[in-house]
Amino acid sequence: MKKLLSLAISLLLIIGMMSTAPSVLAGSDLSETAQEVIARTNLERQNESLALYKTNDNLNAAAQVRAEELAESFSHYRPNGNVCFTVLNEY
Secondary structure: HHHHHHHHHHHHHHHHHOOOOOOOOOOEOHHHHHHHHHHHHHHHHHHHEEEEEEHHHHHHHHHHHHHHHHHHHHOEEEOOOOOOHHHHHHH
């Protein structure tokens, strides 16, 4: 279980780091690194008889927008003044 938690934390950190880098998403495709992290996490989840993670293109697109906005202004508010969660309504 510790290994699973470690992988989940790694996934969040990698996606967080990559989301501010250019070319993380090519269209709606996840980068190879993100795909690898998800695959490894799912392998551990499968070993623990847990449901596998799957990606959501809409959520990924919203996260990419927020990552770009955060690079511009690190805040819970978007550059247009709206709260951060409003990006979800756009996708």
